[in-house]
Amino acid sequence: MSSPRAPRLVPLPVPQRPGGRVEPIAQAMDDAALVAAVARGDRSAAGELFDRYALVVRRVLARILGVDAELGDAVHDVFVEALRSAAGIREPERLEFWLVGIAVHRARSIIRRRTRARWLIFRAPEELPDIPSGAPDPAVDEQVRATYVVLRSMPADLRIAFALRFVDGMKLEEVAGACGVSLATIKRRLREAERVFRERARAHPALAELDPAGGGAA
Amino acid sequence: MNDLEKLGARVAATQDRELTTSGAALRRARRRLLEPPAPRGRATRWVALAAAVAVVSVALVVGLRPAPLTFQVSGVEAAARLGEVVEPGPDQRASIRFSDESTVLLHAGARGRVEATTAHGARVVVESGLASVSVARKAEADWRFDVGPFRVRITGTRFDVEWNAGERRFQVDVQDGSVVVSGPLLEGERSVVAGERLVVSVRDGRVSPESLASAARHAPPPTESATAAEPPGGAATAKEPPATAASARATASAAAAPSASAAARTWRELARAGDYRAALASAEADGIDGVLASASADELVLFGDAARLGGRGELARRAYLAARDRSPGSRAAGVAAFALGRMGGAAALGWFDTYLREQPRGPLAREALGRVLELHHAAKNDAAARAAASRYLAEHPGGPYAALARALLGTGTTDAAPAP
Numbered sequence: 001m002s003s004p005r006a007p008r009l010v011p012l013p014v015p016q017r018p019g020g021r022v023e024p025i026a027q028a029m030d031d032a033a034l035v036a037a038v039a040r041g042d043r044s045a046a047g048e049l050f051d052r053y054a055l056v057v058r059r060v061l062a063r064i065l066g067v068d069a070e071l072g073d074a075v076h077d078v079f080v081e082a083l084r085s086a087a088g089i090r091e092p093e094r095l096e097f098w099l100v101g102i103a104v105h106r107a108r109s110i111i112r113r114r115t116r117a118r119w120l121i122f123r124a125p126e127e128l129p130d131i132p133s134g135a136p137d138p139a140v141d142e143q144v145r146a147t148y149v150v151l152r153s154m155p156a157d158l159r160i161a162f163a164l165r166f167v168d169g170m171k172l173e174e175v176a177g178a179c180g181v182s183l184a185t186i187k188r189r190l191r192e193a194e195r196v197f198r199e200r201a202r203a204h205p206a207l208a209e210l211d212p213a214g215g216g217a218a
Numbered sequence: 219m220n221d222l223e224k225l226g227a228r229v230a231a232t233q234d235r236e237l238t239t240s241g242a243a244l245r246r247a248r249r250r251l252l253e254p255p256a257p258r259g260r261a262t263r264w265v266a267l268a269a270a271v272a273v274v275s276v277a278l279v280v281g282l283r284p285a286p287l288t289f290q291v292s293g294v295e296a297a298a299r300l301g302e303v304v305e306p307g308p309d310q311r312a313s314i315r316f317s318d319e320s321t322v323l324l325h326a327g328a329r330g331r332v333e334a335t336t337a338h339g340a341r342v343v344v345e346s347g348l349a350s351v352s353v354a355r356k357a358e359a360d361w362r363f364d365v366g367p368f369r370v371r372i373t374g375t376r377f378d379v380e381w382n383a384g385e386r387r388f389q390v391d392v393q394d395g396s397v398v399v400s401g402p403l404l405e406g407e408r409s410v411v412a413g414e415r416l417v418v419s420v421r422d423g424r425v426s427p428e429s430l431a432s433a434a435r436h437a438p439p440p441t442e443s444a445t446a447a448e449p450p451g452g453a454a455t456a457k458e459p460p461a462t463a464a465s466a467r468a469t470a471s472a473a474a475a476p477s478a479s480a481a482a483r484t485w486r487e488l489a490r491a492g493d494y495r496a497a498l499a500s501a502e503a504d505g506i507d508g509v510l511a512s513a514s515a516d517e518l519v520l521f522g523d524a525a526r527l528g529g530r531g532e533l534a535r536r537a538y539l540a541a542r543d544r545s546p547g548s549r550a551a552g553v554a555a556f557a558l559g560r561m562g563g564a565a566a567l568g569w570f571d572t573y574l575r576e577q578p579r580g581p582l583a584r585e586a587l588g589r590v591l592e593l594h595h596a597a598k599n600d601a602a603a604r605a606a607a608s609r610y611l612a613e614h615p616g617g618p619y620a621a622l623a624r625a626l627l628g629t630g631t632t633d634a635a636p637a638p
Contacts, residue, residue, distance in 0.1 A: 043252055050248050058244060062233050069358050072243025079251050141412055144232050145396065147225065166226035167233075194222060210221050 035092035038083060049095075050079055056096060057103045060178075063168040064107040064160050066148040074110060078103045097177055104160055104178045111156040139206070146204040150197055158193035165190055234621040236355070243358055284337030288317045303345075305329045316340065316354075320361070323350040336360060348380040355395070365390075368401030368418070375412075386420040485509065489520050494528035497521075510536060515545035519553050531561060552577035556586055567593045588619035595626065 029037070029048065037045030054075055061074045081102050089098055147167075151159045157179070164175045176186035198214045201207035219227070289298055293312040296304045306312040306324050314322040314332060320340075324330050328347025332340055339353075339361035346366065353361050353372055363370040366381030368388045375395025381388050390399060396411040402420050410416045410427070417426040485504065488497035501509045501521065513521060522537035538554035545551055552573050559569030570586045570593070577583060587610050594603035607623035614620065 047248065047252050050251055054244050054248065058237065059234075062237060063230065067233050067236050069360070072247045072358065075244060076247035076250050079247070083251070140228055140232055141396075143225065144229050145411060147229050166222045167229050169223075169226065169230065197222070207225070210225065214220075214222070 030093075031095040032092040035086055035089055035095060039087040039089075046079075046083055049082065053096060053099050054079070057099055060100050060103040060164070060168065061107055064104070064163045065110060066144075066151075070110065074103075074106055078106050081106070097174070100174075100178045101180060104164070104180075108156050108160060111159065115156070142206040146201070146206040150200045150204065150207070153200055154193065154196055157189060158196055161186060161189045162193040162197055165193075231622065231625070234625065235618065237621070242356065286335040286337055287320075287340055289332055289335065289340070290315050300332055300334060303329060303331050314342075318354045318356070320353045321351070325349065333364075344379060344381060346381050346383045348378060350376075350378045352376045353395075366401075367420070368399055368404075371398045371400075371407075372396075377410075388418040388420070389415065391415045485524070486517060486520065489524035494524040497524040498528045498530060498533075506533070510540045513540075513544075515541045515548055515550035515554075518544060519550050519557065522554065522557055526557065526561065535561065547576060549577070549580070552580055553582070556582045559586065559589060567597075584614045584617050587613065588617060591619055591623060591626075595622070 029045075034045055034049055034052075038049055057078050058071060058075050061071055061078070065071070065074070078099065082099055089095070091098070151163060154162070160179060161175055164170045164178055165172070170178065172183060172186060172190075175190070176183045179186060179189075181189070194214055198210055198212055201210050202212055291298045291302075291304055291312060291314050294304060294306050294310055296302055296312065298314075304312045304314060304324055306326055306328060308326050310326060312324040312328075314324070314330075316322075316335075322330070322342055324344075325348040328344065328349055330342060330344040330347075330349060333343050334341045338356070338358045341362045341364070342349075342351075344363060344365045349363075349365075351363065351372075353359060353375055355375070359372070361372050363372070363379060365379050366383060366386075366388060368381065370377075370379060370390060372395065375392065375397055377390055377392040377394075377397055379388075379390045388401065390397060390410055392410045392412050392414055394412050396409055398407045398409050399416060400407045401418065403418050403423060403425050408416065408427075415428050417428075418424070419426075485497040485501040488494075488500055501524075509521060510518070518537050518541035522534045522541065525531075525534035525537055535558065538558050541554040542551045555569045555572040555576065559566045559573065567590060570589045573580065573586045574583060574590065580586075587606065591603060591606040591610055594606055604626055607626040610617065610619055610623045611627070
């Protein structure tokens with residue numbers, strides 16, 4: 001089974017801090033040293049952690065939740081959790097994957113909160129307000145919108161697995177790691193996610209190009 | 219790549235493009251994260267608590283929270299104050315420009331006011347008439363428009379909205395992004411996306427959603443939406459300055475039954491005022507060939523814009539080509555080349571290249587190069603796309619196409635950011 005897009009982890013750009021000043025990443029401090037400094041409560045290390053990984057965290061959250069007004073807060077929450085639990089990280093050299101795991105956990109919490117809110121106000125997912133996607137082509141804009149309408153209607157675990165695999169292009173092993181489950185479990189979950197997505201996509205003309213039967217991409 | 223992977227890649231590329239413009243939320247998150255921690259210890263805790271209360275009190279009083287948007291009103295005599303009614307006369311248009319570059323253009327006879335502003339948006343009331351709205355696209359944008367008895371919520375988009383109080387008729391034409399409408403006859407909220415029109419006739423009890431394209435095909439000329447006649451990637455894009463994207467609908471009415479004052483104005487005045495159809499009608503009365511033969515290059519660009527936004531693509535093309543002939547190598551000739559590229563079609567790439575060759579440091583160079591990159595990418599000209607991507611990042615590292623350029627160069631293939 002091939003990865004949709006590789007390599008997945010695009011090189012991080014040099015962070016542009018407020019005010020437009022470009023500051024090079026401190027190459028001297030590797031991830032393990034950075035985690036140790038963060039765990040000691042070093043605020044500048046916390047800033048460095050944010051600068052290195054905020055874009056990755058935001059990207060993962062955006063893939064799962066869509067681009068919406070809550071993204072900034074969600075990124076903040078992920079890093080608050082990361083600072084709080086940095087002392088307990090077991091594999092500091094896998095810092096990025098650890099942060100992605102926290103982001104996935106945070107996204108799941110947000111999905112569940114929104115699902116509860118939806119029950120409370122009796123609104124179908126399709127009626128939830130949409131954020132314009134920014135696509136230059138209205139047809140793509142509509143595809144993006146329809147994709148998230150379908151994803152919103154799916155159970156959180158299936159939605160997360162689908163978004164990480166098909167939208168973010170993660171490898172199966174990476175999806176499993178981010179979700180904290182075994183490879184076998186994630187394969188089963190993705191098969192189910194693909195089936196549900198294809199079935200529900202049939203209700204959306206913008207997604208008409210999808211094969212209802214599918215080819216078992218997961 | 220199977221169909222789901224292709225769809226996912228399109229979604230990802232679109233998201234990446236949008237995320238490049240929403241850095242403010244990240245900067246805020248970083249600032250909040252690195253705020254100094256609360257002091258420890260019992261005594262210091264009380265001191266900290268007292269200080270926090272004081273800070274919050276002061277913040278509430280003097281407004282240390284992010285400053286709300288400010289705005290200016292132009293085109294009419296009206297103060298830029300919350301609640302102040304803005305009401306352009308029969309021959310006027312009033313522009314309300316906010317500090318985040320969002321604009322609300324109230325057309326002749328409309329009546330509206332800014333009711334409240336926050337750091338991320340405003341509540342605007344359109345009591346009656348037509349308003350053309352362009353809201354800066356930001357993830358945290360929070361705007362609400364009360365239009366007659368209807369409510370329109372948006373986060374970043376361009377649309378025309380109208381409440382005809384006499385006919386009790388609501389209409390919204392969305393050119394970019396999407397809006398969520400609620401109000402009479404609409405059960406809950408109704409999403410209207412780019413390219414769609416929603417008409418609600420409260421008097422007749424009728425709700426009519428339709429695409430702008432079909433509205434343009436089927437509606438009689440006076441009510442045709444000019445932006446709907448644009449080719450893909452044409453004027454109906456987010457890049458269009460708000461003022462030039464003004465609705466042709468109101469002006470179309472003016473063209474169909476020109477007022478005495480409109481008839482007396484030249485096509486140039488009408489075009490500059492955004493009355494594109496009236497401008498075209500005036501130019502036709504003067505004789506199109508004469509206009510094309512006698513106007514300056516700048517005027518020909520203006521006329522081309524009026525024709526393009528008035529739904530007369532072929533006439534626009536003639537005007538732009540005439541502008542290039544009139545003053546080769548001039549700024550106007552470059553703008554005409556860019557406009558010809560924006561009209562789409564097989565020649566688009568060549569026209570953007572022409573602009574870049576003639577005006578490599580021109581004000582539209584960043585956008586032209588981005589379009590070149592996008593067109594090469596869409597055509598799967600990988601080598602050319604990568605070359606354009608390299609140049610784009612070298613010249614405009616923070617530009618709106620930078621994410622796409624990085625994706626192209628970072629993977630070495632086009633898979634990471636495929637053409638929409």
